Structure formats: C-alpha cells, structure tokens
Amino acid sequence: MPVPRRRRLVDLAPLAAALAAALVALGCVSAPNSQAGQGGEPDRPASATRTAPAGDDPDGTDTPAEFKADVGDAERVAEAYWRKEFKESGLQFEPVAQLIAYEEEGEVSCGGQGLGLNNAAYCSAGDFIAYDINWAFAAFRQIGDAFIFYLLGHEYAHAIQTRLRIQKEFTIEQELQADCMAGAYIGDTERGGTLKLDDGDLDELAKGLEAVGDEPGQPWFAEGAHGSAKQRTRAFDSGYERSLDPCGVS
DSSP: OOOOOOOOOOOSGGGHHHHHHHHTTTTOOOOSSOOTTTTOOOBSOGGGOOOOOOOOOTTSOSOHHHHHHHHHHHHHHHHHHHHHHHHHTTOOOOOOSEEEEEOSTTSSEETTEEOOSSOEEEETTTTEEEEEHHHHHHHHHHHOHHHHHHHHHHHHHHHHHHHTTOOOSSHHHHHHHHHHHHHHHHHHHHHTTSOOOOTTHHHHHHHHHHHTSOOTTOOTTSTTOOOOHHHHHHHHHHHHHHTTGGGTOO
C-alpha cells in the first residue's frame, strides 16, 4: 500500500481538556460473552454508518476527505501489522469485524451499554471499534493524523488482547499494555517503511500522551485507571523503541 502521509502537528492546548476527558477512557468498554472472531454483531441501528463531518477547513488541509483516508489507512496498517505478527507466531488471525463512527450519545452500544460522546472504544461483544466521529475529526484537525494512528492502534491493541485472552488483574495494566502495543505498531511499521514520521511528530505525540494521563492522586488500582502521564508515555515509548518485547504479549 502507499505510505500514508504524515502532516505537521500543532499546539495541543485547544484540545487538551477534551483529550484528557476522552482518551483516559479509551478501551474501557467491553462486555461479557465476547464474540471476537466469531461474527458477532454490534448493537446499533443500521443507519449509524457515518462519513467524515462536513465543513470548511480554514487553511485548506486536514479536510474531511483526508480524515476519512487516514482512518482507513490506520485501520489497514493495524490489521496488516497484527496479521503478520500472528502468522509469525503460528496463530490464526481474525481482523476486527467493524469500525463504526457515531455522532450521538448512545447511538452505538456495547453489551447493552451505550457509548458516550468524546470517546473511542473496542467492544469485545460484537468485536468492533467505535468512535465519536465529530470529536475524532476535531482532534485530527488540531493535532494531526498521528492522533488517528495512535487512537486506532490503542483500540486495536485491546482487540488483540481479547484474541490472545490477555486479562490483567487491574485496568491500569491492561491499558498500559495497550499503549505499549500501540507504540510497537507505530514504531515497527515506521521502521518497515509503511509509515513515515515527519520531524517533530513523536514530540507532539508525546505531548498528547502527557495530556491524557490520570489525574494526580488517582489510585493506580482504581477501576478505569490508565496510568500517569509518565507511565503512559513510558509504555508507548518502550513499544515504539523495542517493538513488542517489553509489552508482555504472549
């Protein structure tokens, strides 16, 4: 496939609060009786399929068409990466069944639980990744396409955890492992020539990870804890620099 474009990343300040509220919840939605790889269907109306939001771009870049293309690239690259890893390990791979964009709170549900706005999640019951398209597009325009590749990478990592039956005792362990796996996916595909990072992309992505760490004082053992800014950045960097070795994937 062609090498996806990497654009400049800009100041995170306009979206820092939204990201802090949203990304700390990435991947928390799951449900019992997982049907991953078994053709399960998500609980959502058929009309929920969306395209990129309309709207003029003030500087002529980061358009809805570019957003849609980058989402597609991120999904294809993640699928190809994990297919290769599974094959090399002698395992059968099943790609995530669906990638679903939604616009309204509760429009898509996972195991009977409606998904909220400003969020993205992997749902094991139905085997799909769903995301608030308006929130994701706004973040894409403010931060750049690195955000989309990280977001899809993190959620796809949760799908891989399900396929490998990895279930940690604490949420924070599950989430930091997903950050590490997202880092490995981005780092390995860059080294393999599938992705090309522009100067400054990693620095900006690191700032994004710093913005989405748990609030100071959040107990590490709390349900829903994802890790401090330093922990999340360290996990992502470990995967990016050393591939899956430090991620504990087995």
